Amino acid sequence: MSWKNLYADRVGAMAHGDVAGMLKLSERPDVISFAGGLPDPNVFLLDEIRDVFDAVFAENGKTALGYGPTKGITSLREWLADKMTRSGRPAKVDECLVTTGGIAALDLICKVLMDPGDTVIVGKPSYLAALHVIRSYQGRFAGVPVDERGMQPEALRSTLEALKGLSVRPKFIYLVPSFQNPKGVTMPGSRRNRIVETASKYGVPIIEDAAYRDLRFEGEAPPILASLDSENVIFINTFSKIFNPGVRIGWITAPASFIETLTLAKQGQDQCASTIGQYAALAFASTGLIKKQIAGAVKTYRQKRDAMLAALEKFFPQNAHWTIPEGGFYTWVTFSDGVDTDSLLPQAIDEVSVAYGAGPAFFYDRGGKEHMRLSYSYVPVSQIEAGIERLAGFLSKNRVF
Amino acid sequence: MSWKNLYADRVGAMAHGDVAGMLKLSERPDVISFAGGLPDPNVFLLDEIRDVFDAVFAENGKTALGYGPTKGITSLREWLADKMTRSGRPAKVDECLVTTGGIAALDLICKVLMDPGDTVIVGKPSYLAALHVIRSYQGRFAGVPVDERGMQPEALRSTLEALKGLSVRPKFIYLVPSFQNPKGVTMPGSRRNRIVETASKYGVPIIEDAAYRDLRFEGEAPPILASLDSENVIFINTFSKIFNPGVRIGWITAPASFIETLTLAKQGQDQCASTIGQYAALAFASTGLIKKQIAGAVKTYRQKRDAMLAALEKFFPQNAHWTIPEGGFYTWVTFSDGVDTDSLLPQAIDEVSVAYGAGPAFFYDRGGKEHMRLSYSYVPVSQIEAGIERLAGFLSKNRVF
Numbered sequence: 001m002s003w004k005n006l007y008a009d010r011v012g013a014m015a016h017g018d019v020a021g022m023l024k025l026s027e028r029p030d031v032i033s034f035a036g037g038l039p040d041p042n043v044f045l046l047d048e049i050r051d052v053f054d055a056v057f058a059e060n061g062k063t064a065l066g067y068g069p070t071k072g073i074t075s076l077r078e079w080l081a082d083k084m085t086r087s088g089r090p091a092k093v094d095e096c097l098v099t100t101g102g103i104a105a106l107d108l109i110c111k112v113l114m115d116p117g118d119t120v121i122v123g124k125p126s127y128l129a130a131l132h133v134i135r136s137y138q139g140r141f142a143g144v145p146v147d148e149r150g151m152q153p154e155a156l157r158s159t160l161e162a163l164k165g166l167s168v169r170p171k172f173i174y175l176v177p178s179f180q181n182p183k184g185v186t187m188p189g190s191r192r193n194r195i196v197e198t199a200s201k202y203g204v205p206i207i208e209d210a211a212y213r214d215l216r217f218e219g220e221a222p223p224i225l226a227s228l229d230s231e232n233v234i235f236i237n238t239f240s241k242i243f244n245p246g247v248r249i250g251w252i253t254a255p256a257s258f259i260e261t262l263t264l265a266k267q268g269q270d271q272c273a274s275t276i277g278q279y280a281a282l283a284f285a286s287t288g289l290i291k292k293q294i295a296g297a298v299k300t301y302r303q304k305r306d307a308m309l310a311a312l313e314k315f316f317p318q319n320a321h322w323t324i325p326e327g328g329f330y331t332w333v334t335f336s337d338g339v340d341t342d343s344l345l346p347q348a349i350d351e352v353s354v355a356y357g358a359g360p361a362f363f364y365d366r367g368g369k370e371h372m373r374l375s376y377s378y379v380p381v382s383q384i385e386a387g388i389e390r391l392a393g394f395l396s397k398n399r400v401f
Numbered sequence: 402m403s404w405k406n407l408y409a410d411r412v413g414a415m416a417h418g419d420v421a422g423m424l425k426l427s428e429r430p431d432v433i434s435f436a437g438g439l440p441d442p443n444v445f446l447l448d449e450i451r452d453v454f455d456a457v458f459a460e461n462g463k464t465a466l467g468y469g470p471t472k473g474i475t476s477l478r479e480w481l482a483d484k485m486t487r488s489g490r491p492a493k494v495d496e497c498l499v500t501t502g503g504i505a506a507l508d509l510i511c512k513v514l515m516d517p518g519d520t521v522i523v524g525k526p527s528y529l530a531a532l533h534v535i536r537s538y539q540g541r542f543a544g545v546p547v548d549e550r551g552m553q554p555e556a557l558r559s560t561l562e563a564l565k566g567l568s569v570r571p572k573f574i575y576l577v578p579s580f581q582n583p584k585g586v587t588m589p590g591s592r593r594n595r596i597v598e599t600a601s602k603y604g605v606p607i608i609e610d611a612a613y614r615d616l617r618f619e620g621e622a623p624p625i626l627a628s629l630d631s632e633n634v635i636f637i638n639t640f641s642k643i644f645n646p647g648v649r650i651g652w653i654t655a656p657a658s659f660i661e662t663l664t665l666a667k668q669g670q671d672q673c674a675s676t677i678g679q680y681a682a683l684a685f686a687s688t689g690l691i692k693k694q695i696a697g698a699v700k701t702y703r704q705k706r707d708a709m710l711a712a713l714e715k716f717f718p719q720n721a722h723w724t725i726p727e728g729g730f731y732t733w734v735t736f737s738d739g740v741d742t743d744s745l746l747p748q749a750i751d752e753v754s755v756a757y758g759a760g761p762a763f764f765y766d767r768g769g770k771e772h773m774r775l776s777y778s779y780v781p782v783s784q785i786e787a788g789i790e791r792l793a794g795f796l797s798k799n800r801v802f
Contacts, residue, residue, distance in 0.1 A: 003659045006572060006606070008516045014665050041463035049466065050458040057451040062442035065450065065645035100501055100649070104671040111537065115409045116517075129668065136512065136669040171407060205407070244466035246676035248501070248649075258404045264415050267530065268537040270505040274675050275647035 009116070013138045028349075032387035035355040037181060037329050038378040040304075043297040044244050048289050049280070056279040068275040070263050072098025072251070076282040083285075084253050088227030089235065094256040097263060100273045101250040102211055102238035103129055106174075109207060109234060109252070110137040111265045113171045121159060121173040123151050125332075125362035125371070127181040127209065130174055141364035142170060148323065150177055150187030153194035160202040172205045172234070177225060179212040179328025182362045182373035186326055189222040196228040210237045212328035214294055217302040219326050231255060239281050242294055247277030301329065301377060304384060308376040311388035317401045322374075329377035334370060339400050341372045347398070352390040410517070414539045429750075433788035436756040438582060438730050439779040441705075444698040445645050449690050450681070457680040469676040471667050472660070473499025473652070477683040484686075485654050489628030490636065495657040498664060501674045502651040503612055503639035504530055507575075510608060510635060510653070511538040512666045514572045522560060522574040524552050526733075526763035526772070528582040528610070531575055535765075542765035543571060549724065551578055551588030554595035561603040573606045573635070578626055580613040580729025583763045583774035587727055590623040597629040611638045613729035615695050618703040620727050632656060640682050643695055648678030702730065702778060705785060709777040712789035718802045723775075730778035735771060740801050742773045748799070753791040 084091035116138035226235040238250035359371030485492035517539035524547040627636040639651035760772030
């Protein structure tokens with residue numbers, strides 16, 4: 001039986017395993033890995049989470065073990081509607097759909113919106129798992145540069161105009177406006193307005209991925225895009241960063257008619273998100289534990305961010321440049337043209353046991369070789385300086401500096 | 402913003418909400434619903450499951466709350482490989498992939514195998530959620546009759562031959578060989594051999610869905626199809642019936658190269674199944690609790706099956722016919738030609754507060770109006786006779802009998 005003869009065309013469109021490869025690097029215990037975007041397990045309030053599960057079993061045990069409604073349990077959707085309303089995007093229960101995490105949310109949206117060959121607008125660079133989902137729907141990409149303040153509105157406008165000239169109507173614009181993955185940058189409020197207005201003018205919806213938004217170390221949070229245009233912005237978020245990834249719970253907030261169609265698609269994706277995970281997320285959120293955990297997580301990740309930036313200052317030379325994240329998991333380093341982070345990666349792992357995210361994984365066209373993503377979220381704070389020192393030594397030896 | 406203008410073609414291919422509709426009927430507390438295929442929440446070993454979660458938090462808490470490998474945690478995959486080997490299909494760890502339940506398993510397989518317009522062979526009738534998944538991949542259907550002994554091998558052969566004559570190579574044959582959903586029938590061993598040989602001869606893989614297999618009330622279990630041809634049969638199963646649906650854990654066993662491609666696709670579906678759910682499933686299975694729960698579940702569902710069959714004998718007339726399930730959740734009733742269970746359903750709910758699964762939901766061509774699926778799994782045993790009596794009265798009044 002030759003399986004490959006039976007494969008769908010989309011298999012050819014899927015990239016080789018960038019995501020899996022990065023996660024794998026984090027598994028080798030001898031490697032200091034700045035590659036994956038994993039949370040620090042020490043931020044989970046383990047005892048409190050165990051108590052929350054106990055309470056769920058005591059109060060809703062039989063229901064929590066059964067199938068739930070495809071849209072999610074009503075009490076959690078009520079909490080989500082309230083959270084969205086407090087975030088400036090007034091939402092009703094029927095505008096909220098519970099998903100099996102953030103990627104499953106994007107998978108559903110693509111299932112409803114994308115035919116093979118459809119165009120999607122993404123940042124240069126972008127979240128690599130999102131690129132993988134879009135590829136699995138045989139999407140074409142149009143790229144818009146992401147600078148220190150996020151996606152550039154003028155470049156978005158000219159891209160939309162150029163596509164219009166070609167009679168191409170993109171299906172959506174995918175964005176991570178706060179603490180972007182991979183650059184760590186945050187779009188200021190004024191630019192958010194321009195992005196939202198431009199997208200609306202061209203009739204192209206925005207998918208706003210807010211995965212890191214609640215992990216802000218300092219400064220004021222700009223408004224979510226969905227608060228600026230609740231009709232044209234589809235908001236997706238996950239409990240992975242604010243509760244834990246192990247329960248696989250995320251959500252989508254969008255106009256009710258679109259949520260209905262997503263629900264129909266979800267019946268063919270996984271029927272419903274984990275019922276017990278939903279009850280646990282709700283209990284964790286509604287008793288205020290989520291705020292407690294976020295406060296601890298912010299403290300931990302801020303400390304790690306500081307250690308990372310200090311180590312970069314200490315060991316990386318003037319001709320390298322990196323972003324200063326105000327939250328989230330990542331900083332993004334840019335070297336001189338000609339540097340090839342992709343081909344250096346296996347060598348860095350072999351020679352100095354340090355891993356990073358090579359730039360091309362985050363570009364749909366696999367450009368961006370002169371960049372690397374450094375994730376400070378997972379590595380113990382005590383190892384960050386040593387890791388950066390070793391990486392700097394390796395890069396220097398290989399004449400990157 | 403008119404969302405519908407942006408929808409992908411596959412949205413038009415998705416059926417209206419048969420699945421959601423059925424689940425909804427089960428929610429109305431005044432209705433005795435034989436419609437949904439829900440488990441009886443009383444079979445869950447609630448206290449033991451709570452203890453299992455406690456133990457997971459104590460032993461693997463931080464890991465269980467994190468992301469897991471896309472293929473599933475290794476220890477659970479080892480248990481699955483062992484279970485498959487004991488079931489007669491010797492399997493290695495790299496032949497097992499953990500999924501977010503059974504439907505997510507089928508979604509993944511379709512993602513890898515199906516292009517729009519591809520043909521899939523299904524039973525007449527078939528599991529309605531599986532039809533929904535295949536429709537969401539814009540599949541075409543070829544139907545093979547299912548009789549009292551499952552899918553008919555000779556009809557399968559002639560269908561494959563006819564498709565070959567048209568130069569159509571079907572992507573797979575989807576089957577529920579034990580306690581079929583919706584008919585409740587089980588394919589005997591001799592027929593399993595013929596089905597597997599026929600599929601192999603024509604080079605068409607079989608998807609064997611074993612969701613109900615462990616819930617056998619009496620008699621000997623025939624071998625799983627995957628034990629007869631481990632190369633050409635993709636085996637899917639779920640923990641929903643033997644642990645609980647709330648954790649959303651299922652699995653696929655298939656040749657390793659195919660598992661690799663499914664894993665790539667899973668990175669774009671939901672990244673990984675619930676880590677905590679996986680650890681809990683493993684603990685429940687490996688400590689023998691799964692056997693204890695299955696024994697209790699078999700006792701409960703056998704009693705309900707008996708109550709259902711006795712009530713049918715008592716209240717349904719000679720000219721109705723129903724299947725005698727040796728396990729699982731369903732019996733299938735056939736009336737005279739001309740009866741329309743579809744149009745009678747809303748009336749039955751209104752007039753006598755009883756719901757059932759109307760035949761057409763289980764036929765890809767929406768034929769089969771003279772049939773209904775009766776699920777005895779969820780309704781309390783004390784209400785089964787009353788429900789069937791009311792249904793019989795309603796049907797008699799409407800001249801079905």
